[in-house]
Amino acid sequence: xPSDSQKPRVRTRREAQIDEVKFSxxxxxxxxxxxLGIALIVFTVGAGVLAPFIAPYGPxxxxxxxxxxxxSQEHLFGTDETGGDVFSRVLxxxxxxxxxxxxxxxxSLVIEVMVGSVAGYFGGKVDETLMRVTDVFLAFPSLILxxxxxxxxxxxxxxxxxxxxxxxxxxxARLVRxxxxxxxxxxxxxxxxxxxxxxxxxxxxxxxxNAIYPLLVSATLSLGxxxxxxxxxxxxxxxAGSGMAELGYMIALGRDYLYRxxxxxxxxxxxxFFIVLGFNLxxxxxxxxxxxxxxx
Amino acid sequence: xxxxxxxKSTLNMKTIVAVTxxxxxxxGGTGGxxxxxxxxxxxxxxxEAKRAAEEVLKRKNALIPHPDTFVHQVIGxxxxxxPATDYETAGGYIILNVYETLIFYKGGSAAKLEPxxxxxxxTITNNGMTYTFKLRKNVKFHDGTPFNASAAKxxxxxxxxxxEPDGPSWMYDxxxxxxxxxxxxxxxxxxxxxxxxxxxxxVDNYTLRINLDxxxxxxxxxxxxxxxxxxxxxxxxxxxGVVPGKHNDWMDKNMVGTGPYKFVEWVPRQRVVIEAWEGYxxxxxxxxxxxxxxxxxxxxxxxALFTGDADAVxxxxxxxxxxxxxDPWTKERKIALRSDLSLKPTGTSMTVxxxxxxxxxxxxxxxxxxxxxxxxxxxxxxSYAFDYKTFIDEIANGFMEPGKGPIPKGxxxxxxxxxxxxxxxxxxxxxxxxxxAAGAYQDGLKLAYYYNAGNEVRRRGGLLLKDSxxxxxxxxxxxxxxxDWPTFLAKTRRGEAPLFLVGWVVDYADPHDxxxxxxxxxxxxxxxxxxxxxxxxxxxMKAAEVTDPxxxxxxxxxxxxxxxxxxxxxxxxxxxxxxxxxxxxxxKIDPELNMPDQAxxxxxxxxxxxxxxxxxx
Numbered sequence: 001x002p003s004d005s006q007k008p009r010v011r012t013r014r015e016a017q018i019d020e021v022k023f024s025x026x027x028x029x030x031x032x033x034x035x036l037g038i039a040l041i042v043f044t045v046g047a048g049v050l051a052p053f054i055a056p057y058g059p060x061x062x063x064x065x066x067x068x069x070x071x072s073q074e075h076l077f078g079t080d081e082t083g084g085d086v087f088s089r090v091l092x093x094x095x096x097x098x099x100x101x102x103x104x105x106x107x108s109l110v111i112e113v114m115v116g117s118v119a120g121y122f123g124g125k126v127d128e129t130l131m132r133v134t135d136v137f138l139a140f141p142s143l144i145l146x147x148x149x150x151x152x153x154x155x156x157x158x159x160x161x162x163x164x165x166x167x168x169x170x171x172x173a174r175l176v177r178x179x180x181x182x183x184x185x186x187x188x189x190x191x192x193x194x195x196x197x198x199x200x201x202x203x204x205x206x207x208x209x210n211a212i213y214p215l216l217v218s219a220t221l222s223l224g225x226x227x228x229x230x231x232x233x234x235x236x237x238x239x240a241g242s243g244m245a246e247l248g249y250m251i252a253l254g255r256d257y258l259y260r261x262x263x264x265x266x267x268x269x270x271x272x273f274f275i276v277l278g279f280n281l282x283x284x285x286x287x288x289x290x291x292x293x294x295x296x
Numbered sequence: 297x298x299x300x301x302x303x304k305s306t307l308n309m310k311t312i313v314a315v316t317x318x319x320x321x322x323x324g325g326t327g328g329x330x331x332x333x334x335x336x337x338x339x340x341x342x343x344e345a346k347r348a349a350e351e352v353l354k355r356k357n358a359l360i361p362h363p364d365t366f367v368h369q370v371i372g373x374x375x376x377x378x379p380a381t382d383y384e385t386a387g388g389y390i391i392l393n394v395y396e397t398l399i400f401y402k403g404g405s406a407a408k409l410e411p412x413x414x415x416x417x418x419t420i421t422n423n424g425m426t427y428t429f430k431l432r433k434n435v436k437f438h439d440g441t442p443f444n445a446s447a448a449k450x451x452x453x454x455x456x457x458x459x460e461p462d463g464p465s466w467m468y469d470x471x472x473x474x475x476x477x478x479x480x481x482x483x484x485x486x487x488x489x490x491x492x493x494x495x496x497x498x499v500d501n502y503t504l505r506i507n508l509d510x511x512x513x514x515x516x517x518x519x520x521x522x523x524x525x526x527x528x529x530x531x532x533x534x535x536x537g538v539v540p541g542k543h544n545d546w547m548d549k550n551m552v553g554t555g556p557y558k559f560v561e562w563v564p565r566q567r568v569v570i571e572a573w574e575g576y577x578x579x580x581x582x583x584x585x586x587x588x589x590x591x592x593x594x595x596x597x598x599x600a601l602f603t604g605d606a607d608a609v610x611x612x613x614x615x616x617x618x619x620x621x622x623d624p625w626t627k628e629r630k631i632a633l634r635s636d637l638s639l640k641p642t643g644t645s646m647t648v649x650x651x652x653x654x655x656x657x658x659x660x661x662x663x664x665x666x667x668x669x670x671x672x673x674x675x676x677x678x679s680y681a682f683d684y685k686t687f688i689d690e691i692a693n694g695f696m697e698p699g700k701g702p703i704p705k706g707x708x709x710x711x712x713x714x715x716x717x718x719x720x721x722x723x724x725x726x727x728x729x730x731x732x733a734a735g736a737y738q739d740g741l742k743l744a745y746y747y748n749a750g751n752e753v754r755r756r757g758g759l760l761l762k763d764s765x766x767x768x769x770x771x772x773x774x775x776x777x778x779x780d781w782p783t784f785l786a787k788t789r790r791g792e793a794p795l796f797l798v799g800w801v802v803d804y805a806d807p808h809d810x811x812x813x814x815x816x817x818x819x820x821x822x823x824x825x826x827x828x829x830x831x832x833x834x835x836x837m838k839a840a841e842v843t844d845p846x847x848x849x850x851x852x853x854x855x856x857x858x859x860x861x862x863x864x865x866x867x868x869x870x871x872x873x874x875x876x877x878x879x880x881x882x883x884k885i886d887p888e889l890n891m892p893d894q895a896x897x898x899x900x901x902x903x904x905x906x907x908x909x910x911x912x913x
Binding site: 257 | 749755759
């Protein structure tokens, strides 16, 4: 009986995937900035997720007689103008900001994939129509369009999120279309078509999985931008309602106290800074790791 | 033995002489020192100290930036500069300094009036329906036109003829023929009818007679309001004249009056500049020039105050700790700033004059048009649920006094002993339970509470009420929502706001200016809460006509009690007046009241004639 070892070694698909992941992790280890980004994200996201357990006060728990106190053991980040504990409010706010930013990015991603892949794959008139619509959205300054939408729908966090989804998908759709366009001409697509695969199968089984990495990178990078935009719109008065623990709104209220009570605005500001920095670093790292041209 | 005694006695004699001599010399010396030398020396030292103090003063004064100019940075721009059309405080500020009325408030008092362009207080005859003013001679307008009775008649007639609907003219509808004119189409013919009614008569060059349709107690104070300011007739006629029902565009942007300051320029949204008028009928103003700048950003205003670029800035009560130390304060206090903020060698100490009652009322309106609010127990529950003390101490930073009713403290008609609500969670719970038992509302009810965006005190007031309701756990809470000022006004005016926190500021120092809007079913504020209390309208109108003070006071106490018992309003507090100035600004103190003239609740902005620059007392 001939032994298996004499057969030429063929790597299974799974083994290949595992190797790829291992290689990716190896590359990740080579990139200290990406590691720092991941650490920042884990830290802030962890703080947000664990807020109910670690925050000493509720998001809207106010001690009116203890307003504007400097940081102390009792109030790690001091108290704000209504006597709310800034530390607790920052933790609760991370939940709102990060949660809604994720929701916005994922919803935009769904629209981007749908519009982009349909346009890219079908081409022709479909492509033309969809891309002109996208152009219309791209022609507006996105923040101003978001303001208009949020103002028209009424002030609350969900309308604000909706406005950011409405204005945020166009660039991504362009990207998806470009990737699909280049993938669809590749040999493996032709091979699949040759063996009689349906359009849907080619689209979802072959093209999209190959196009997913650039999307992942762009989504990670846009998460930082989305949080900034979200907090920014909240800062100028869209979205968060009175008393709510939301980072942009907290900064807006603390702005009036910058001279004498800087902690009110500083800590929420730093939190936004670290979250956004984290996502941008990770996004950059991912791009380097997943880009096939830089990979080998 | 004898020798010895003798010897001893001579010795004693010598000793006595010596001692006497010493005593005389010492006494003489000391006496001379105390009688002649010391006073001279003391006088010399005092002289030296005085000179040194003067030197210090001189040096300190030399460090004052722009010593002749008063720079004031404010939040808002005037709407108009014409006293006939402007009806807001930013414009009122400039008008106060450039135009003058016949009579005006005396010093810091809002109750006492004194003649200004009149020579004496008017004589009131004909059962309170005729006012006769003797006018001051030798007064000139800034354009050289002499002031006389026909100029005064021209100005008041002009204000009534223009009859700006959002302006001050409605106050003057008691003048003979004015009410009829105001409800007409305001054609030239209507103007003729009004003028023919003889409301305002020129008796001679310096005597003016004003006739009313009926006796009206508040009228004297209404003559002290800026609407009755005298404007130069030549200037008006030169620039478009008087068109019934229409603004005069030139007068909206320019001013020619008799006041201590004359108008220089107005750059909208930037600044108004006025200059002391050397031909003023009293001693010319000490501050030679004033620049009132519009700076919407609070941080920029504060910085200008710290550097000395501005002598005074507007700072909201919520931000008062940016300039004061956060600790209990007294009536008048000099507050040193944190040392790292002193950016100029003059140091940055400033004076905050505070805690003088302002004729204003802050309240939460409860509109009974909205569902559970029509239940009186529900309104009582809300009134007991508001934490008044925390609101005043922590949110208004102490710049408020407890509210007792529609009429503010310090104004005639105010009564300390009216029935009011206090913070009482147990009672609140009881009343909410009663309302719930009566089926007024079910658990999970949420009502909207509105405030105008940017007003921190009102926002926090809402959160305070919300906190209190959440703590009570009565199945009802509020949703604190902000609206832009125009939207907020429109919504409350249309009665679409169930709960809202807002304020009302005085026009003329008479309780009718509060009782009517709050209590009369046609009052502007009463409409916003759908108030209609049977029998109250008649009481309010009667109180305006009665002339006996004791009887009037009794009526106003009664009116306040009725309004409070019906609980349409939660009187959250009466704001106190305060102003922030650099310490080199001096203000005139009213000797009778021992407070600055400037603290007069009837002033809008600074009356610069009562202020000067320099460290001398």
